[in-house]
Amino acid sequence: MPSKWQRLKPRLAPLLQCYLIQFFTGMNDGNLGIVLPSIQSHYDVSQSIVALVFLCYASGFAAAAVLNGWMVRQLTQAKTVVVGAASLTLGFGMILIALPFPALCIFYIFVGLGVALIQSGANVFVGELPNATMMLNFLHASYGLGALVGPFAASSLLERTTWNMTYVVLCGIAGMNTVTAAVSFHDEDTVVADADADTDVPERGVVFATLRERVTQVGAVFLLFYVGTEVTLGDWAYTFLITERSDDTQSMAKVMSGYWAGLCIGRLCLGWVTSRFGEKQMVYGYIGVLNSTLITFWLVKSVWVDCVALVLAGIALGPLFPTLLSIARQTIPCRLYATAVGLLSAFGSGGSALFPYLTGVLINSTGVTVVPPLTMAMACVLFIGWLFIPNPA
Numbered sequence: 230m231p232s233k234w235q236r237l238k239p240r241l242a243p244l245l246q247c248y249l250i251q252f253f254t255g256m257n258d259g260n261l262g263i264v265l266p267s268i269q270s271h272y273d274v275s276q277s278i279v280a281l282v283f284l285c286y287a288s289g290f291a292a293a294a295v296l297n298g299w300m301v302r303q304l305t306q307a308k309t310v311v312v313g314a315a316s317l318t319l320g321f322g323m324i325l326i327a328l329p330f331p332a333l334c335i336f337y338i339f340v341g342l343g344v345a346l347i348q349s350g351a352n353v354f355v356g357e358l359p360n361a362t363m364m365l366n367f368l369h370a371s372y373g374l375g376a377l378v379g380p381f382a383a384s385s386l387l388e389r390t391t392w393n394m395t396y397v398v399l400c401g402i403a404g405m406n407t408v409t410a411a412v413s414f415h416d417e418d419t420v421v422a423d424a425d426a427d428t429d430v431p432e433r434g435v436v437f438a439t440l441r442e443r444v445t446q447v448g449a450v451f452l453l454f455y456v457g458t459e460v461t462l463g464d465w466a467y468t469f470l471i472t473e474r475s476d477d478t479q480s481m482a483k484v485m486s487g488y489w490a491g492l493c494i495g496r497l498c499l500g501w502v503t504s505r506f507g508e509k510q511m512v513y514g515y516i517g518v519l520n521s522t523l524i525t526f527w528l529v530k531s532v533w534v535d536c537v538a539l540v541l542a543g544i545a546l547g548p549l550f551p552t553l554l555s556i557a558r559q560t561i562p563c564r565l566y567a568t569a570v571g572l573l574s575a576f577g578s579g580g581s582a583l584f585p586y587l588t589g590v591l592i593n594s595t596g597v598t599v600v601p602p603l604t605m606a607m608a609c610v611l612f613i614g615w616l617f618i619p620n621p622a
Contacts, residue, residue, distance in 0.1 A: 240358065242412075242413040243354060243413045243414050244354070244355065244358065244364075245413070246351075246409055246410055246413040246414065247350075247351035247354055247355050247368055248367070248368060248371040249371075249406060249409065250310075250314075250347045250348065250350075250351045250406065250410070251348070251351055251368050251369065251371040251372040251375065252371045252372065252374055252375035252378075253375060253399075253402050253403070253406055254344050254347070254348055254372060254375065255371070255372035255373060255374065255375025255376035255377075255378075255379065255489070256375035256376065256378055256379040256382070256399070256402070257340070257344065257375075257379065257399060258375075258376050258379065258460055258463055258464070258581065259375065259376035259377065259378065259379020259380045259383070259463065259485075259486075259489055260379040260380070260382065260383045260395050260399065261282075261464055262380065262463050262464035262465070262466070262467050262468075262485060263379070263380050263383035263384055263387070263467060263482055263485070264383055264387070264392040264395055265279065265282075265464060265467075265468065266467075266468060266471070267387060267391070267392035268282070268333075268392055271327070271391070271392060272330045272333075274330065275593050276589050276590075276592045276593035277589055277590045277592075277593035277594070278330075279589060280585065280586045280587075280588070280589020280590055280592075280593075281334050281586070282333070282334060282337050282586075283464075283582045283583070283585040283586030283589065284334075284582065284583075284586040285334040285335065285337040285338050285341070285582075286337045286338070286340060286341040286581075286582035286586075287341060287579050287582030287583045287586065288338045288341060288582075289337065289338040289339060289340060289341020289342035289343070289344070289345065289582075290341045290342070290344070290345045290575055290576075290578040290579035290581075290582060291575075291579060292338070292341075292342050292345075293313075293341070293342050293345030293346050293349070293571075293575045293578070294345070294571075294572060294575030294576065294579065296342075297309065297345070297346060297349055297571040297572075297575060298435070298436055298568050298571055298572075300312065300346070301567065301568075301571065306350050306353060306354070306414075306567065307350075307410075307414035307415065309346055309349075309350060310346065310347050310350035310351075310410050310414055311407060311410050311411045311414070312346060313342065313343045313344070313345070313346025313347040313350065314343065314347055314403065314406045314407035314410045315343070315407050316339045316340075316342050316343035316346065317339070317340060317343030317344065317347070317403040317406070317407075318343075318400060318403040318404050318406075318407055319336070319339050319343075320336045320337065320338075320339035320340035320343060321340065321396050321399045321400035321403050322400050323336040323339075324336050324337070324340070324393065324396045325393045325394070325396035325397050325399075325400055326393070327391075327393045341578070341582060343403075344578055345574065345575050345578040345579075347406075347410070348574050348578060349570060349571045349574040349575065350414075351368060352365070352368070352554060352570045352573075352574050353566070353567045353570045353571070355368045356554055356555075356557075356558050356566065356570060357566070361555065361558055362500060362504050362551070362552075362555040362558075363500055363501065363504075365500075365551035365554050365555055366496045366497065366499075366500030366548065366551045367496070367497070367500075368551070369496045369547070369550055369551045370493050370496035370497045370547075371493075372492075372493075372496075373489055373490070373491075373492035373493030373494075373495075373496055373543070373547065374493045376463060376489035376492065376493075377486050377489040377490045377492075377493055379489070380467075380482045380483075380485045380486045380489065381482070381483075381486055382395070382398065383395050383482070384478065384479055384482035384483075386398070388479075435564070435565060435568050436568060438562075438565055439561070439565045439568045439569045439572065440572075442560070442561050442565065442569065443617070443619055444553075444556060444557050444560050444561060444569075444618060444619050445557070445561070445569050445572060445573065447614060447617045447618055448553050448556075448557060448573050448618065449572060449573055449576040450576070450614055451553060451611065451614040451615065451618065452550065452553060452573055452574075452576050452577035452580065453576045453577065453579060453580040453583070454580060454584075454607050454610045454611055454614065455546075455549050455550060455553075455577065455580065455611055456550070456577040456578065456579075456580040456581045457580030457581065457583060457584030457585075457607055458519075458546065458580075458584070458604050458607040458608055458611065459492070459546050459581070460580070460581035460582075460584070460585055461584045461585050461588050461600070461603070461604055461607070462488065462539070462542065462600075462604055463485065463488065463489065464585045464588075465585060465588050465589070465592070465597075465600045466485060466488065466526075466539065466600060467481055467482065467484075467485045468592070468597055468600075469597050469598070469600045469601070470484060470485075470532070470535065472597045473530075473597060473598065474530065474532050474535060475532050480532070484532070484535065484536045484539060485539070487536055487539060487540045487543075488539040488540060488542065488543045489543060490540065490543065491539070491540040491541065491542065491543025491544040491546075491547065492543035492544070492546055492547045493543075493547070494543070494544055494547065495515075495543060495544040495545065495546065495547020495548055496547040496548060496551060497547075499511075499515075499544070499547060499548040500548060500551065500552075503548050503552055504555070508552050508555065508556055508620075508621065509615075509618070509620045511548070511552075512548070512549060512552055512615055513612070513615065515545045515546070515548060515549060516545070516549075516608060516611050516612045516615065517612075518541065518544075518545040519542055519545040519546060519608050519611075520605060520608050520609065520612075522538040522539070522541045522542040522545065523538070523542060523601055523604055523605040523608060524601075524605065525538040526538040526539060526542070526601050527601030527602060527605065549611070550577065553573070553618065554570065554573065556618060556619065556621050557569055557570065557573065559621035560619050560621055584607065588600060588603060591603065
């Protein structure tokens with residue numbers, strides 16, 4: 230019987246492509262939080278208006294939730310990833326031109342659609358590999374690494390040029406990602422086609438069967454709030470810090486990089502610990518730590534304490550997404566896994582846009598101090614949601 234490495238080796242190129250996808254989407258999320266105040270200043274709009282960017286971003290994720298399963302069956306998973314990468318390239322290409330604000334918002338729909346499609350494809354591919362739990366943690370750690378690089382790159386560019394130049398970098402990476410995805414996933418078309426040939430279940434039946442699984446129902450809501458918490462902190466904590474703690478924008482950007490570094494560390498270092506001592510039990514502990522750090526971030530008015538709190542919050546958040554996907558892999562029938570991951574990823578990605586938008590609206594009406602208590606409330610929802618996730622043991 231071939232070893233796990235021997236089975237993995239022929240699929241190394243698409244695996245590395247999946248890591249590039251997650252790194253790139255993390256870089257995009259890390260970038261947006263830093264350039265958001267500059268976008269607001271450039272267009273001279275209020276917090277609630279600039280937050281429409283997130284609402285349009287969420288619209289792209291909603292479209293992906295509807296279209297992903299159909300696209301995979303019509304085009305194959307590999308070609309769906311390429312379409313998503315092309316959508317990202319188009320979106321970034323139009324954003325960097327600094328079109329009028331309504332047009333900018335429209336092209337964020339293409340960005341949201343692209344992110345959801347390529348992340349879903351990466352999660353499906355890696356989730357079906359040997360050592361899936363460890364591989365998923367590494368995959369999501371690469372997202373954290375990208376989100377760590379994003380604030381550094383954005384703040385460095387903002388010192389020298391305008392906000393839209395950050396999208397020149399993102400557009401270039403997106404174009405490269407489209408080409409490499411087409412090449413590296415080329416042979417995966419055959420694998421997906423063979424897998425689909427094993428079942429005669431109509432697509433509608435697969436979708437309904439997937440939706441009947443408890444881990445899909447509860448997991449979709451859990452990931453909506455989880456990614457919402459993660460990205461709301463990443464996008465709006467910077468605005469909170471430069472408004473309430475310090476006007477040193479460079480230092481505050483570095484604090485935010487510490488948060489994303491914590492997310493990366495959590496996924497790299499806690500994956501084995503989580504699987505070793507039990508996914509259900511460990512996640513309760515992580516959410517408890519998360520709430521403690523958010524209380525500290527809210528009440529202690531010290532930049533250094535806030536920095537430590539955000540790093541610890543990132544570490545605690547890190548393992549949650551890959552852990553849920555690992556539980557889904559263990560509890561959902563194999564024929565439903567790709568559809569389930571598509572739905573779960575789309576809901577999670579939707580949270581990364583919906584809750585930052587709602588936060589922007591609240592900031593406009595009540596002030597930026599709403600960020601810590603709001604994210605803490607969302608973390609409490611995570612605890613309640615986790616109670617209903619099935620235990621694979």
